[in-house]
Amino acid sequence: MGRMGLFLAKTFYYTATPPLKVSWVLKQIWFIGFQSTLVIFMTGAFTGMVLGLQGFYTLNRFGSAALLGPMVALSLIRELGPVLSALMVTGRAGSAMTAEIGIMRTSEQIDAIELMGLNPYRYLVVPKFVAGIIALPLLTAIFDVVGILGGFLVGGKLLGLGEGTYFGEMANYLDMTDVAVGIYKSLSFGVVVTWVCCYKGFHSGFGAEGVSKATTQAVVLSSVLVLFWDYVMTSAFF
Amino acid sequence: MIRIEDLHKSFDGVQVLKGVSCEIHTGEILALIGGSGHGKSVILKHVAGLLKPDRGHILIDEVDVYSLGSSDLEQLRGRFGFLFQGGALFSSLTVYDNVAFPLREKTKLSEQQIRDRVLSVLDQVGLKGAEDKYTAQISGGMIKRTALARSLVRKPEIMFFDEPTTGLDPVIAHTILDLIQSIHKSLGFTGIIVSHELSRVFQIVQRVAMLYDGVIRMIGTPEEILSSKDPVVQQFISGSTQGPIRLY
Numbered sequence: 263m264g265r266m267g268l269f270l271a272k273t274f275y276y277t278a279t280p281p282l283k284v285s286w287v288l289k290q291i292w293f294i295g296f297q298s299t300l301v302i303f304m305t306g307a308f309t310g311m312v313l314g315l316q317g318f319y320t321l322n323r324f325g326s327a328a329l330l331g332p333m334v335a336l337s338l339i340r341e342l343g344p345v346l347s348a349l350m351v352t353g354r355a356g357s358a359m360t361a362e363i364g365i366m367r368t369s370e371q372i373d374a375i376e377l378m379g380l381n382p383y384r385y386l387v388v389p390k391f392v393a394g395i396i397a398l399p400l401l402t403a404i405f406d407v408v409g410i411l412g413g414f415l416v417g418g419k420l421l422g423l424g425e426g427t428y429f430g431e432m433a434n435y436l437d438m439t440d441v442a443v444g445i446y447k448s449l450s451f452g453v454v455v456t457w458v459c460c461y462k463g464f465h466s467g468f469g470a471e472g473v474s475k476a477t478t479q480a481v482v483l484s485s486v487l488v489l490f491w492d493y494v495m496t497s498a499f500f
Numbered sequence: 501m502i503r504i505e506d507l508h509k510s511f512d513g514v515q516v517l518k519g520v521s522c523e524i525h526t527g528e529i530l531a532l533i534g535g536s537g538h539g540k541s542v543i544l545k546h547v548a549g550l551l552k553p554d555r556g557h558i559l560i561d562e563v564d565v566y567s568l569g570s571s572d573l574e575q576l577r578g579r580f581g582f583l584f585q586g587g588a589l590f591s592s593l594t595v596y597d598n599v600a601f602p603l604r605e606k607t608k609l610s611e612q613q614i615r616d617r618v619l620s621v622l623d624q625v626g627l628k629g630a631e632d633k634y635t636a637q638i639s640g641g642m643i644k645r646t647a648l649a650r651s652l653v654r655k656p657e658i659m660f661f662d663e664p665t666t667g668l669d670p671v672i673a674h675t676i677l678d679l680i681q682s683i684h685k686s687l688g689f690t691g692i693i694v695s696h697e698l699s700r701v702f703q704i705v706q707r708v709a710m711l712y713d714g715v716i717r718m719i720g721t722p723e724e725i726l727s728s729k730d731p732v733v734q735q736f737i738s739g740s741t742q743g744p745i746r747l748y
Contacts, residue, residue: 369586376577377548377550378577378578378601378602378605378606379575379606380605
């Protein structure tokens with residue numbers, strides 16, 4: 263944990279001090295963010311649809327089906343959007359980050375960067391870190407919007423809840439605090455995912471076995487930390 | 501001048517270096533020879549500041565490498581060139597961009613100046629016309645030559661060659677060693693070369709150090725090494741399977 267903490271501290275330091283490799287950051291935003299949109303779109307849509315279906319029948323038992331919109335929106339914006347987006351990004355981009363840095367470590371490319379008198383953090387870690395912090399809230403926003411529409415597709419179009427009821431009640435029950443909580447969570451998950459995945463790659467063992475082990479560890483640890491940190495933040499915000 | 505003093509290093513409880521000491525004079529190339537797994541590359545990485553010794557010192561121009569802060573170490577490394585065993589090229593970049601990388605990141609040269617310098621070095625290593633190829637599209641020999649071009653492009657004062665000919669056919673291997681010799685004549689760098697290509701390497705270096713059992717067994721001119729009566733040195737030079745050398 264000490265080494266991981268030191269790695270995070272160094273990452274924050276090199277992020278806060280110039281120069282920032284903007285072109286490298288943009289490339290990573292493309293990779294972590296844009297290339298994850300399809301998987302986020304699909305996950306968001308099906309999550310919203312399941313919530314719409316489950317929520318409608320559950321609320322209907324208590325005669326509260328009209329509150330389906332707020333239930334779907336609150337679940338997505340405060341919890342499921344940030345968490346599932348982070349888990350999807352961990353699986354799609356985080357594992358690739360670890361493997362890429364791990365292979366660079368075993369093939370001595372990181373040593374080569376150091377021997378050019380350059381700082382490997384600035385080239386390999388900081389761009390991914392910044393891109394993760396920028397991309398995850400945006401992906402979460404997409405997840406939330408698509409999920410809410412998915413919930414409406416099932417609750418409204420298939421099960422007959424009115425459009426005005428679904429979206430109108432949502433406006434009544436949702437406020438900016440809920441949106442802010444979702445944003446804070448996704449920002450912090452951006453830190454967690456890139457931190458863990460970059461660290462594991464940077465300190466991966468040698469050979470194919472070392473890299474594959476590091477990749478597995480990165481995905482598992484990052485997913486567990488996202489869920490743990492979600493609980494911590496949820497307790498703090500309630 | 502590079503001075504290695506009483507260098508000790510262990511990995512997972514296995515002591516690889518047990519007190520290595522030697523000097524590399526300014527402008528000379530020293531060949532570091534010895535069996536596989538005896539720690540030759542480990543010495544190179546210590547001198548380059550990539551590994552920290554358990555005990556001992558590395559002095560470059562009387563400055564202890566491990567007393568330097570990170571920014572001073574970065575500055576010192578600006579004087580180095582390192583040819584890695586596998587090339588360590590960036591697979592996402594072309595041959596041209598790999599060689600241009602240190603110039604773009606560490607100098608204030610214009611793109612035109614960088615282009616002139618890169619093309620001239622690529623020409624020197626016989627890679628004219630391969631600028632736009634990616635590392636996956638070129639042969640092992642071309643990878644080594646690209647890596648050599650990248651390590652030379654900033655005209656380093658100190659060069660490290662970690663098995664520059666491993667895995668190459670004899671013609672390409674000799675071409676690489678000839679290149680090192682001719683570039684040494686023109687740049688006059690101080691160098692350490694780790695190689696098993698003894699006969700050709702002995703022609704291009706000024707001195708040879710043999711590493712055995714974690715210490716320098718013998719250091720001298722190639723002629724002194726070749727005429728040594730030390731049974732370990734003799735067995736290693738001749739490649740005989742009979743003798744005191746233990747296999748790892």
